[in-house]
Amino acid sequence: MNVLLLNAGSSSLKASILDSADESILASSQSDREENGVRYEFHDDQGQSKTQKSDEFSFTTAVKQFLNDWQSSREGQSTADASISAVGHRFVHGGKFTTSTIITDEVQSRLDELSALAPLHNPASLEALIAAKQLLPDVAHVAGFDTAFHATLPPEAYTYPVPDEWTNQWDVRRYGFHGLSHSYCAERAAEILNRPLDELRIVVCHLGHGCSATAIKGGQSIDTTMGFTPLEGLMMATRSGTVDPGLLLHLQRKFELSPATLEEVLNRQSGLLGVSGLSSDMRKVLEAAQSGHEKSQLTVKIFVQRVCKAVGQLYVTLNGLDVLVFTAGIGERSAEIRAQIATGLNCLGVKIDETKNASCTPDSDISASSTINTLVIQTREDLSLLREVKKTLAET
Known part of the structure; x- marks a missing residue:
């Protein structure tokens, strides 16, 4: 099973396709907004690579370009070898989500609400998600959260010394990231x-x-x-x-x-x-x-x-x-x-x-x-x- 993995930054996108069986990297790309434009790099396990520059950055363009290059690198191979079976999305802030989850419309809405708490990251991940769902509407999209690993924090580590109603009514607490x-x-x-x-x-x-x-x-x-x-x-x-x-x-x-x-x-x-x-x-x-x-x-x-x-x-x-x-x-x-x-x-x-x-x-x-x-x-x-x-x- 080939899995597309998207890691969005405020002005960048790291994309990769991994084989779920042996966890090998089949292809990867990085798009970065720089001072003089956008730099895009692509590499695959067949030894193919490319670097190009463009004027404007968008997550839709970055995801589409990577998938196009992936398909081109797999020309002549079977459909199964080139197909994408699932997409994983890194979300920095998962709020109350303590494990990875399938992204439904409801989940997407809840992630959108968390954007204010991670303004450099969650909005970018949502843009990448929207782009990927448009290009790959028939596969499962899964959110993985940087906050989930810290669900094991004990109360003395995650509780701020603020009024109890802030903690219990407003969900004010330490979540942890990375x-x-x-x-x-x-x-x-x-x-x-x-x-x-x-x-x-x-x-x-x-x-x-x-x-x-x-x-x-x-x-x-x-x-x-x-x-x-x-x-x-x-x-x-x-x-x-x-x-x-x-x-x-x-x-x-x-x-x-x-x-x-x-x-x-x-x-x-x-x-x-x-x-x-x-x-x-x-x-x-x-x-x-x-x-x-x-x-x-x-x-x-x-x-x-x-x-x-x-x-x-x-x-x-x-x-x-x-x-x-x-x-x-x-x-x-x-x-x-x-x-x-x-x-x-x-x-x-x-x-x-x-x-x-x-x-x-x-x-x-x-x-x-x-x-x-x-x-x-x-x-x-x-x-x-x-x-x-x-x-x-x-x-x-």
């Missing part, structure tokens, strides 16, 4: 170390455009840095992460900033971009910092300090640590950031081998002599999503 990535990395860490997952205390640091850290014990999430929305927690590319709520009240009162303005600034104009004043790309920020740009130097220090602080808190929650995982764009590719974080965590027993760290490619163990294994793992949200689709269809 669950598809955190769950995959925990399972992969156990495989790499050849140890049972249920015996490990793991902190996964998902450091990319969005950033979060999660404490995993016995294979379950027991605490995480993101909360009611993906805005809480660590410093991110354009998101602020946690700030004092009193600051926001002050800005509203004194400078008359509207909720819409605050949402725009905190989600799209803060984080690496906001502090450095240069870029939301850690590579560019690091380059500027090494060239003496003071605001970029400060940006890196804040980023590292916040990750170290979060890992320290999660260490206490876990009552120790067996495995520290770095994943996602920054976590997988920036040896400099990994080194600075590891230095900040020396007091907890985290020690990495400088040579291994500088030259590693995922999936690697970069630990020095330490009781804590430090791993760099390539996240596979597509594979987690595929497994959610298979499980949901098997239960239907």
Whole structure:
């Protein structure tokens, strides 16, 4: 069975087709809106690839282009080899959904209502869903949620210290995000170390455009840095992460900033971009910092300090640590950031081998002599999503 998997960002779409039997990647594409247009890349398991640029981005165009390229790459093969049997959609915010689910009209409506809580992600996923349903109306469409992995959070981890009616009447609580990535990395860490997952205390640091850290014990999430929305927690590319709520009240009162303005600034104009004043790309920020740009130097220090602080808190929650995982764009590719974080965590027993760290490619163990294994793992949200689709269809 060939399964189409869609992972939509605010201005990008990652698409792939996986064989559900052996979980191999049959084809993949990525469409990204860049400063000078849209870049599209396609690759398949037959060795075919293409790259092209266009002027405008739309999810309908991106999905249609990928499916056209897929069909072209399968010319001459049987209909079964080229057909799509199901579609999996990554949704960042699932609200009360605690497991993946078939997307009915009712489910789609409920997901639309959650868009305000994940404004960078859920609207994009809905656009991709609408496009895919138009092109593939006769197959099952399944939603996989980043929040679902965190359904195991205990009450002391998910409850905010606010009035009880907010919690029970308005569903104000911490949900957690990046669950598809955190769950995959925990399972992969156990495989790499050849140890049972249920015996490990793991902190996964998902450091990319969005950033979060999660404490995993016995294979379950027991605490995480993101909360009611993906805005809480660590410093991110354009998101602020946690700030004092009193600051926001002050800005509203004194400078008359509207909720819409605050949402725009905190989600799209803060984080690496906001502090450095240069870029939301850690590579560019690091380059500027090494060239003496003071605001970029400060940006890196804040980023590292916040990750170290979060890992320290999660260490206490876990009552120790067996495995520290770095994943996602920054976590997988920036040896400099990994080194600075590891230095900040020396007091907890985290020690990495400088040579291994500088030259590693995922999936690697970069630990020095330490009781804590430090791993760099390539996240596979597509594979987690595929497994959610298979499980949901098997239960239907």
